[in-house]
Amino acid sequence: MEQLKVKTKTSSYHVHIGKEVYDLFSTEYKELLHNADKVGVFADATAASYHLEKLEQALKAAGIAHELHTLPAGEESKSPISFMSCHSFLLQHNFTRQSVLIAFGGGACGDLTGFVAATYMRGIPFLQCPTTILAHDSAVGGKTAINMPEGKNMVGSFHQPAGVLFHPDLFTTLPKREIRSGMAELIKHALISDAEWTESLLLNSDFPYFSADVLSSELLKGIQVKANIVEQDEFEQGMRRFLNFGHTLGHAVEAYFGFGKVSHGECVMIGMAYSLLLSESFGDITPEFTERFIRFADHSSYPLQAILDVDFSALLPFMKKDKKVSSGQLVFVLLESLGNPFTQKVSEKQCEHSYYELISRIKGEVQT
Numbered sequence: 132m133e134q135l136k137v138k139t140k141t142s143s144y145h146v147h148i149g150k151e152v153y154d155l156f157s158t159e160y161k162e163l164l165h166n167a168d169k170v171g172v173f174a175d176a177t178a179a180s181y182h183l184e185k186l187e188q189a190l191k192a193a194g195i196a197h198e199l200h201t202l203p204a205g206e207e208s209k210s211p212i213s214f215m216s217c218h219s220f221l222l223q224h225n226f227t228r229q230s231v232l233i234a235f236g237g238g239a240c241g242d243l244t245g246f247v248a249a250t251y252m253r254g255i256p257f258l259q260c261p262t263t264i265l266a267h268d269s270a271v272g273g274k275t276a277i278n279m280p281e282g283k284n285m286v287g288s289f290h291q292p293a294g295v296l297f298h299p300d301l302f303t304t305l306p307k308r309e310i311r312s313g314m315a316e317l318i319k320h321a322l323i324s325d326a327e328w329t330e331s332l333l334l335n336s337d338f339p340y341f342s343a344d345v346l347s348s349e350l351l352k353g354i355q356v357k358a359n360i361v362e363q364d365e366f367e368q369g370m371r372r373f374l375n376f377g378h379t380l381g382h383a384v385e386a387y388f389g390f391g392k393v394s395h396g397e398c399v400m401i402g403m404a405y406s407l408l409l410s411e412s413f414g415d416i417t418p419e420f421t422e423r424f425i426r427f428a429d430h431s432s433y434p435l436q437a438i439l440d441v442d443f444s445a446l447l448p449f450m451k452k453d454k455k456v457s458s459g460q461l462v463f464v465l466l467e468s469l470g471n472p473f474t475q476k477v478s479e480k481q482c483e484h485s486y487y488e489l490i491s492r493i494k495g496e497v498q499t
């Protein structure tokens with residue numbers, strides 16, 4: 132079992148990865164769970180149908196009773212109605228300020244459970260037990276949120292978990308699309324931090340379907356990148372924005388198609404190709420690298436063709452909702468070189484020009 136420490140101004144916790152992580156309920160997390168008057172497990176319905184037994188058996192072995200609340204699978208769990216039903220569940224089962232929650236699911240379940248934990252009786256501790264690859268990004272760092280009809284992640288807070296326990300066996304049931312989605316965030320972590328690591332991923336013909344051992348060590352590297360950034364900028368005043376690489380266009384594409392139609396990471400992959408292209412003008416990224424990245428994404432079955440018939444004008448309103456917009460201007464995370472991100476204001480005209488350049492490069496590199 133591997134572990135690393137995340138130390139922010141407000142808290143300090145461990146992220147563990149390995150097949151034995153749930154044994155930690157009997158050791159490292161025994162005190163937290165035994166001292167709690169109630170333990171609530173909030174589980175994603177699909178993740179629970181495959182794997183909940185592993186978690187429940189480990190809790191039982193540690194002598195910890197729990198109440199189970201099953202959530203709708205995926206993004207639906209982040210609705211205001213689902214959020215309120217979680218609070219009602221806790222109240223009806225007499226949870227108090229001395230209670231603890233456990234999130235068992237992907238990023239959606241983790242974001243929801245974290246926000247419920249942040250707000251129930253003004254805040255109780257929670258553990259993250261992620262079940263998706265993407266959650267190597269979302270479970271670390273303490274951002275929690277739910278969606279509003281007006282937009283995604285619009286209501287939330289910063290609330291760091293008490294610990295994060297990754298069990299790699301749980302990833303074996305993920306659909307390929309969800310694997311691709313999570314691995315896009317891994318590539319993002321490589322691109323913003325380390326040229327050599329980026330190269331090794333681009334050259335790995337197994338990508339994105341790694342064996343459990345390779346996956347564990349790659350995820351650990353990704354988590355380390357996230358942890359380093361969060362430690363220095365817990366509340367996103369500066370460098371935490373680098374984690375947004377590829378997300379300005381990515382989020383716009385995701386919103387344009389309707390959330391869930393093309394997965395988050397698939398949209399981020401398109402957004403990263405765009406950011407690399409912009410980085411040719413503002414940094415030292417070469418057109419050859421961008422084209423190589425496009426071919427790599429295509430070979431790894433990311434649906435870059437999805438945007439070929441989409442006009443820039445249809446995406447611009449979504450891009451303008453980006454949290455990085457400053458004085459009405461779009462701000463992008465770009466790369467000076469591989470591993471060296473910076474933020475840059477870019478005019479709408481240049482954004483439009485580069486967008487159509489991206490479309491022509493995709494047409495040139497991808498068999499459609």
Ligand SMILES: NC(=O)c1ccc[n+]([C@@H]2O[C@H](COP(=O)([O-])OP(=O)(O)OC[C@H]3O[C@@H](n4cnc5c(N)ncnc54)[C@H](O)[C@@H]3O)[C@@H](O)[C@H]2O)c1
Nearest residue numbers: 177178204205206237238239262263265269274301304305
């Ligand atoms: N808090 C953050 O810093 C942060 C960062 C990135 C993303 N996010 C959020 O994370 C969410 C996306 O996370 P996600 O990609 O994990 O999506 P998800 O939680 O919606 O899970 C994706 C799908 O996989 C299913 N699933 C989960 N575990 C499974 C398993 N082991 N086997 C089979 N199916 C399984 C789910 O039921 C769902 O249908 C978004 O809501 C996004 O806003 C948050």
Ligand SMILES: [Zn+2]
Nearest residue numbers: 316378395399
């Ligand atoms: Zn993302």
